[in-house]
Amino acid sequence: MTNVSTTETRAKGAVAEKLASESRNATKAMLVEFWYYFKQNRGAVIGLAVFLILVVVALLAPYVAPHSPDMQYRENFLQPPAWEEGGSATFLLGTDAVGRDILSRLIYGSRYSLFIGVVVVTIALSGGIVLGVIAGYFRGSVDTFIMRVMDIILAFPSLLLALVLVAILGPGLTNAMIAIAIVLQPHFVRLTRAAVLSERNRDYVVAARVAGAGNLRLMFKTILPNCLSPLIVQATLSFSNAILDAAALGFLGMGAQPPTPEWGTMLAEAREFILRAWWVVTFPGLAILVTVLAINLVGDGLRDALDPKLKRS
Amino acid sequence: MPLLEIRNLKVEFETASGPFKALDGVDYTVDSGEVLAIVGESGSGKSVAMLALMGLLPDTATVTVDKMEFEGRDITKLSATDRRQVIGKDISMIFQEPIASLNPCFTVGFQIGEALKVHTDLSSSDRSRRVIELLEAVGIPEPKGRLSSFPHQMSGGQCQRVMIAMAIACQPKLLIADEPTTALDVTIQKQILDLLLKLQEESGMGLIMITHDMGVVAETADRVVVQYQGRQMEESDVLTLFESPKHPYTKALLSALPENATGDRLPTVSDFREFLESEAKKVSA
Amino acid sequence: MLRFLVGRIGLLIPTFLGVTLVAFSFIRLLPGDPLDLLAGERGIDPARKAELLHQMGFDRPLWHQYLMYLGDILQGDLGTSFVSKKPVLEEFFTLFPATVELSLCAIFIAVAIGIPAGIFAAVKRGSFFDQTIMGTALVGYSMPIFWWGLLLIIFFSGILQWTPVSGRISLIYFFPQVTGFMLIDSLLSGQEGAFKSAVSHLILPSVVLATIPLAVIARQTRSAMLEVLGEDYVRTARAKGLAPFRVIGLHALRNALIPVITTIGLQVGVLLAGAILTETIFSWPGIGKWLVDSISRRDYFVVQGALLMIAGVVMLVNLIVDVLYGLINPRIRHN
Numbered sequence: 001m002t003n004v005s006t007t008e009t010r011a012k013g014a015v016a017e018k019l020a021s022e023s024r025n026a027t028k029a030m031l032v033e034f035w036y037y038f039k040q041n042r043g044a045v046i047g048l049a050v051f052l053i054l055v056v057v058a059l060l061a062p063y064v065a066p067h068s069p070d071m072q073y074r075e076n077f078l079q080p081p082a083w084e085e086g087g088s089a090t091f092l093l094g095t096d097a098v099g100r101d102i103l104s105r106l107i108y109g110s111r112y113s114l115f116i117g118v119v120v121v122t123i124a125l126s127g128g129i130v131l132g133v134i135a136g137y138f139r140g141s142v143d144t145f146i147m148r149v150m151d152i153i154l155a156f157p158s159l160l161l162a163l164v165l166v167a168i169l170g171p172g173l174t175n176a177m178i179a180i181a182i183v184l185q186p187h188f189v190r191l192t193r194a195a196v197l198s199e200r201n202r203d204y205v206v207a208a209r210v211a212g213a214g215n216l217r218l219m220f221k222t223i224l225p226n227c228l229s230p231l232i233v234q235a236t237l238s239f240s241n242a243i244l245d246a247a248a249l250g251f252l253g254m255g256a257q258p259p260t261p262e263w264g265t266m267l268a269e270a271r272e273f274i275l276r277a278w279w280v281v282t283f284p285g286l287a288i289l290v291t292v293l294a295i296n297l298v299g300d301g302l303r304d305a306l307d308p309k310l311k312r313s
Numbered sequence: 314m315p316l317l318e319i320r321n322l323k324v325e326f327e328t329a330s331g332p333f334k335a336l337d338g339v340d341y342t343v344d345s346g347e348v349l350a351i352v353g354e355s356g357s358g359k360s361v362a363m364l365a366l367m368g369l370l371p372d373t374a375t376v377t378v379d380k381m382e383f384e385g386r387d388i389t390k391l392s393a394t395d396r397r398q399v400i401g402k403d404i405s406m407i408f409q410e411p412i413a414s415l416n417p418c419f420t421v422g423f424q425i426g427e428a429l430k431v432h433t434d435l436s437s438s439d440r441s442r443r444v445i446e447l448l449e450a451v452g453i454p455e456p457k458g459r460l461s462s463f464p465h466q467m468s469g470g471q472c473q474r475v476m477i478a479m480a481i482a483c484q485p486k487l488l489i490a491d492e493p494t495t496a497l498d499v500t501i502q503k504q505i506l507d508l509l510l511k512l513q514e515e516s517g518m519g520l521i522m523i524t525h526d527m528g529v530v531a532e533t534a535d536r537v538v539v540q541y542q543g544r545q546m547e548e549s550d551v552l553t554l555f556e557s558p559k560h561p562y563t564k565a566l567l568s569a570l571p572e573n574a575t576g577d578r579l580p581t582v583s584d585f586r587e588f589l590e591s592e593a594k595k596v597s598a
Numbered sequence: 599m600l601r602f603l604v605g606r607i608g609l610l611i612p613t614f615l616g617v618t619l620v621a622f623s624f625i626r627l628l629p630g631d632p633l634d635l636l637a638g639e640r641g642i643d644p645a646r647k648a649e650l651l652h653q654m655g656f657d658r659p660l661w662h663q664y665l666m667y668l669g670d671i672l673q674g675d676l677g678t679s680f681v682s683k684k685p686v687l688e689e690f691f692t693l694f695p696a697t698v699e700l701s702l703c704a705i706f707i708a709v710a711i712g713i714p715a716g717i718f719a720a721v722k723r724g725s726f727f728d729q730t731i732m733g734t735a736l737v738g739y740s741m742p743i744f745w746w747g748l749l750l751i752i753f754f755s756g757i758l759q760w761t762p763v764s765g766r767i768s769l770i771y772f773f774p775q776v777t778g779f780m781l782i783d784s785l786l787s788g789q790e791g792a793f794k795s796a797v798s799h800l801i802l803p804s805v806v807l808a809t810i811p812l813a814v815i816a817r818q819t820r821s822a823m824l825e826v827l828g829e830d831y832v833r834t835a836r837a838k839g840l841a842p843f844r845v846i847g848l849h850a851l852r853n854a855l856i857p858v859i860t861t862i863g864l865q866v867g868v869l870l871a872g873a874i875l876t877e878t879i880f881s882w883p884g885i886g887k888w889l890v891d892s893i894s895r896r897d898y899f900v901v902q903g904a905l906l907m908i909a910g911v912v913m914l915v916n917l918i919v920d921v922l923y924g925l926i927n928p929r930i931r932h933n
Contacts, residue, residue, distance in 0.1 A: 043733070152616035155909045157871035160889070164905055167893050168627045244742055248875055251744045252890055267745055274748050275756045282752075285745025292740040300736070369836055394841075401839025408837075413830040418852045418928060428838045463928040479838070 037305035044301020050294035058110040065104035066092070069261045073099040078277045094279040096270065102280065105261035106287050112262040113243045113291055116177055120242035121235050123181035128188020129231070133219045135189065136196030147193070150186035158183045158241075159248055166254045173256040176249045183245070184238045191234055195227030229306040236299035240292040247288050263288050316519045317343040317366075317404075317487055320380035324361050327373045335361045335374075339545045341538060343487065343519040348510070350522045350534035350551070352566070357540040359523045363489045367400055384486070402432040405480035409492040411472035415464035421448075421475050422460030428482040447478040452508060470501035474508070481512055487519040488512075494529065506533060527570050531555060539563045602930070606920050610913055617913075621906040622667050625898055626660070676906065677899035679892075686903030690885060694907075695778025696766060697884030700876070701869045703800055704807035709862060712812045716819025716858075721846060723824060731816065738813030743872055747806040747879040754802060761798050764881035768795040803880040807872045811865040818861040822854035829853070856927050863919025867912050 038044055057064055073095060080087040081094040093102040135146040153161065158180075165179035166172075199205060200223060208222045249255035250264025258269055263284040270280035324336040336358040343349045351359045365376045366388070381388045383399060391399070405428075408414045416424060425444045429435055435443060441460070448456030451474040464472055473493060480488055490509060494502035510533055513520045522533055530537055530551065537554045539546040539562065547560040558564045651657050655666055670676070676686040719731040754761045762768065766780045773787030781800065784792035826832065827850055835849040836842075873886035881887065885904060892900035924930045 043736075148612055148616060151613045152620060154867075155613055155617050155913050156620075156905070157867040157874075157908065157912065159871035159874055160905065160908055163874070163889070163893060164624060164901060167898075167901065168624065168629075170629070240740065244740075247742055248744060251875070252878065253894070264742075264744075267748070271748065274752055278752050278756075281745070281748050285742055285749065288742040288745060289737070289740060292742070293737060296736055296740045367837055369833055397839040397841065399839070401837060406837045408830060408834065410830055414834045416831040416835065416849050416853070418856075418926075419849075427840070431838065431840055431844075465929050476834070479834075 034305050038301050041301040041304055043297045044304075047294040047297025047301065050290065051298060054110050054291060054294070055114060057107055058114050061107050061111055065101075065107040066090075067101035067104040069100065069105045069108040070259055071100060071104075073101070075099070078273065078280070080277070081279050084279075093283050094277070096266075096280050097273060097277075102283055105266060106263070106283060109261045109263045109266065109284070109287065110291070112173070112256060112260065113246070113288070116173070116180075116246045117239040117242050117295075119177050120181045120184065120246075121239050123178070124184040124238055124242075125188055125231065125235050127181070128185045129192050129224070131185075132189040132192025133196055133224060136193040137200060137215070137219050137223070143193070146189065150189050153183065153186045156183075159245060162245055162249060163252065163254060166249060171254045171257060173246075173260065173262065176246055176255040177242075179249075180242050180245045184241060187234055187238065188231065191230050192224075192227060195230060196223055199223050199226050233299060233303045233306060236295060236302055240295040240299070243288065243295070244292055314385050315342045316345045316347075316384060317341065318380060318382045319362070319366065319378060322362055322365060322376070322378045322381070324358070324365050324370065324377075325375045327375075335543055336365070337543045339538075339540065339543075340548075341521075343521060345486065345519050346513075346517045348513060348520045348522060348533055348535045350524060350530045350537045351540060352524060352527065352530055352537060353540035354525060356542065358543040359525075359540050360491050363406065363491060363521065363523060367404065367406055367489070368396060369406075398432070401428060402483045403485055404487045404489065405483070405485040406489040406491060407473070407476045407480050407493050410496050411469055411476050412464060412496075414476055415472055417464055420461050420463055421467070422462075425475065425479045425482055428479050432483045443482070444478075447482055448475070450481075450512070451475070451478045452504075453478075469497050470505065473497060473501075473505055477505075477508065477512070481516070484516060485518055487521065489521045489523070491523045492525070493522075495524075495526075509533075527567065539566065602924050603921060606917055610917060614910070614913060617906060617909040618668060618671060619664070620909075621902050622664050624902050624905060626663075628898060671906070676903035679897055679900045681892075681895055681897045681900075686900050687907075689888065689900065690903060690907050692778075693883060693885050693888050695775075696780070696882060697870075697873050697877070697886060699779045699781065700800065700803055700807060700882060700884060701866075701873060703804040704869060704872075705811060705862070705865065707804055707808035708811035708815050708865070712815030713819050713858065716816040717823055717846065717851065717854075719816070719820045720823030720827065728820075732820065735813040735816045738809045739817070741809050741813075743806050743809055744875045744879055746809060747802070747876060750802050750806060751879070761802050762795075766796065766799050766883060767792065768799075771795060803876050803882055806879070807869060807876045810868055810872060811862075814865065814868070815858065815861060819854065819858050822857045823850060826850045826854045856923065859926060860919060860923055863916060863922070866915040870908055870912065 073091075076091060076095045076099045078097055079091050079095040079099075082089050082092050084094075087094060091101050091103070093106070095101055096105070131146050131150075135143040156164075161183050162176070162179040165182060166175050169175035169178065196219075205218065205222055208218055213222060246255055247262070247264030247267070250262045251268045253268055256262035256265045258265055266284040267281065270277075270284065274281050319339070319341045321338045321340065322336055323334070323338055326333045326335055339358070339362060341349065341351070341362065351362070353359045361370070361374075364370050365374070365378075366381065370376065378389060383404065386399075388396065388399065415421070419427075422441065422444055425447060426440045429440045429443060433440075444460065445456045448459055453459055453471060453474050459467075464475070467475070477493075488509075493509065494505050497505060506529065509520065509522075512518075520533075522529065524530060534551045536548070536550050538548045539554075539560065541562050546562045547554070547558065549559070554563065555567070558567055648657075655663055658666075674687055676690075678685055679689060682689065715731050715735070719728040722728050751763055755763045767784065771784065771787070771789055771792045773783060773789060773792065776783050776786055780796040781793065784796040823846075827846075829850075831853075832845060832850050835845045840849070870886070873882075873884060874890060875886070876882065877884045877886035878890050885908065889901065889904045889908075892898075892904065
């Protein structure tokens with residue numbers, strides 16, 4: 001008796017092992033194919049490289065930055081960049097109005113921008129997926145209610161709603177991130193819902209249902225993985241939008257507060273010097289632009305590589 | 314002098330995986346009042362040849378030809394502007410998907426009238442009169458009311474009639490029909506073929522019928538060109554072709570007709586593929 | 599068509615009610631009550647405060663307050679500014695033309711450059727021009743416009759001294775506001791140099807505000823054109839012997855414009871969000887700057903009113919775009 005059941009278990013185990021390895025191979029093949037298509041897009045590869053450099057710089061900020069971001073060199077107010085007359089190699093990109101090294105502040109600022117992107121996208125994506133799957137899977141009044149609420153959020157220009165939310169929550173980086181996440185969330189809800197709607201009546205879902213899969217399993221394990229492509233692309237775009245919006249809020253004095261070396265906040269502080277010291281304005285903005293551009297390049301590459309419609313052409 | 318004479322036409326496409334030869338040295342001759350059928354499976358290059366004649370191939374295609382003459386004029390030597398005066402006026406073409414081939418944003422009347430506007434100097438009232446005549450000629454009921462219809466408001470058969478009206482608007486000397494009935498219901502197919510033949514007989518124009526359907530060939534063509542994978546297999550008049558096909562591929566094609574089914578299985582061309590390939594080797598050797 | 603329109607408006611009503619609910623909640627969600635904000639740091643006598651709260655209806659149940667608020671909105675009463683003591687709606691309509699002028703100018707620039715650029719890129723797909731145009735578009739799409747505005751000020755106002763830094767017109771001109779649009783009013787005034795001054799004030803902010811919509815429109819036009827150029831009906835048009843200009847400019851473009859119009863409509867939200875930043879940088883006296891100033895002055899009835907009005911404008915424009923979409927797309931119009 002025991003013997004038989006061990007053999008049976010063993011056989012089952014072998015089958016499970018085989019299935020798992022097959023699925024691993026399929027995933028691997030998919031990734032290889034994806035990378036092949038992504039690689040074709042030169043811009044996307046450059047964007048990815050820039051983004052990875054930024055991540056490394058952000059992680060190693062204390063080792064890379066030549067100065068402390070908050071150190072005020074009283075002798076060197078508004079010192080121009082090294083290559084300009086009056087500049088020095090000590091402050092490569094010059095100093096700001098209170099004598100802080102701009103390069104070091106930018107390097108530390110990259111930490112904030114990437115952090116903002118990660119946090120905002122995580123909140124917006126997870127919230128959006130849960131709401132979207134629920135709306136698309138259950139339909140009916142739940143769906144109507146969720147989508148109406150999303151319509152209301154979308155009726156406001158994103159920055160306006162973010163500003164007002166920050167006015168309620170109080171200025172600051174955390175509140176700005178929450179506000180931006182709420183504003184970006186409806187896009188994820190809509191995408192997820194649309195994808196779920198188109199998938200829920202496919203044969204494989206029906207098959208899983210017949211096999212006795214529960215609602216939660218059907219929603220998140222069966223259907224969701226097949227809706228991922230548009231979500232990944234949207235997540236990338238939202239990452240860059242989050243950085244832009246957070247910088248805009250910082251610029252308006254509603255995001256990160258001085259002396260935080262957040263790029264938008266740095267710009268706000270620099271505004272009064274625009275006609276006297278171009279460098280205090282130019283570099284933080286350039287940092288935002290390059291970061292956002294790199295992420296958008298990756299986003300375009302992802303879209304082309306993940307969209308099977310474009311693949312064929 | 315034949316109406317159209319094409320000698321040694323070659324078309325190559327640039328693709329991601331290197332150049333692809335779609336046509337490798339084919340010849341066509343059509344006389345006025347003649348119906349030529351070009352037959353072959355998909356991929357045999359039968360449409361590509363006519364698209365090359367019309368100048369409708371994408372930029373990735375390279376066309377080389379020894380001779381491409383229409384009414385004795387070398388088409389390849391014409392400037393783009395001069396060529397457009399021949400295309401759509403003296404040579405016109407209808408396509409496989411009638412609904413997709415009409416612009417969804419413009420009315421039927423506008424689209425037919427446009428051909429007249431570009432190629433004739435009829436006044437606008439003359440043009441609309443002529444459009445109504447044309448719609449009548451292709452058998453559209455209530456042509457006047459149909460002028461302001463959009464393609465999506467009509468059936469596939471009616472759209473193909475509109476396409477035909479558009480193609481014959483300027484009384485072309487040569488009409489090319491690229492699988493004109495493939496996308497239509499069986500009952501409509503016959504009507505469209507009859508219409509094409511009637512128009513051809515009335516006007517005495519040349520007609521090139523591109524098809525993969527031997528039934529269509531038998532019903533319409535005077536002469537037949539059989540193509541396979543970009544090469545011309547056989548050219549003969551239609552009776553000879555059906556009675557004593559010379560090339561093995563033609564034989565294969567003919568034996569794939571439904572009436573030749575034995576038992577419960579219909580032979581397909583691929584049943585003859587091995588044989589064909591060995592033949593092809595013999596030819597090239 | 600009428601049913602289509604009625605259906606669209608029917609969809610808008612619940613959304614608009616939701617928007618009023620958001621605006622209503624805004625004041626109630628703020629830390630402290632409105633009177634604390636109004637009184638500021640001086641404080642207020644508790645008895646007097648209770649009396650005022652009662653007067654303003656803040657002591658009634660929330661649903662009652664909401665119904666009162668809805669009633670006020672229907673009567674066109676959006677409250678009064680703490681700072682200027684003027685009705686919010688009146689202030690809105692005084693400042694709104696400035697924003698409309700700026701936005702119209704921006705969308706004009708975006709469409710006038712974006713659509714031709716997109717068409718050109720699509721027709722020359724893969725060429726050097728295509729890559730340059732699309733590269734530039736992506737840079738524009740990624741642009742932090744508040745920084746871009748500052749850069750333009752540094753260059754055109756600082757270095758070249760071509761354009762003024764702020765405002766709508768030079769202070770030496772004074773004339774009645776007839777339409778509220780400075781370009782028109784300056785012409786109507788007949789004062790020499792007034793129109794030129796208005797243009798030079800308008801140009802930089804418009805360019806800044808146009809940047810992102812321009813990039814979006816160019817990208818969308820290109821992809822719509824690419825899709826359309828592969829359609830059978832484009833081949834038919836070419837088979838008719840039409841000139842390439844007519845094939846692309848009429849047959850292809852007419853179809854490609856359908857999604858592009860939707861995209862242009864969606865830019866309203868982008869424009870109004872951008873106006874908040876652009877108006878702040880250029881001290882442009884429109885509703886964007888009004889909103890930012892009101893938030894920093896804690897003039898919350900103004901913020902509430904602006905929230906409602908801006909959302910209303912966005913919804914209205916989206917409705918118009920929906921109708922336009924139906925008009926230019928025969929497949930919708932006739933079903």
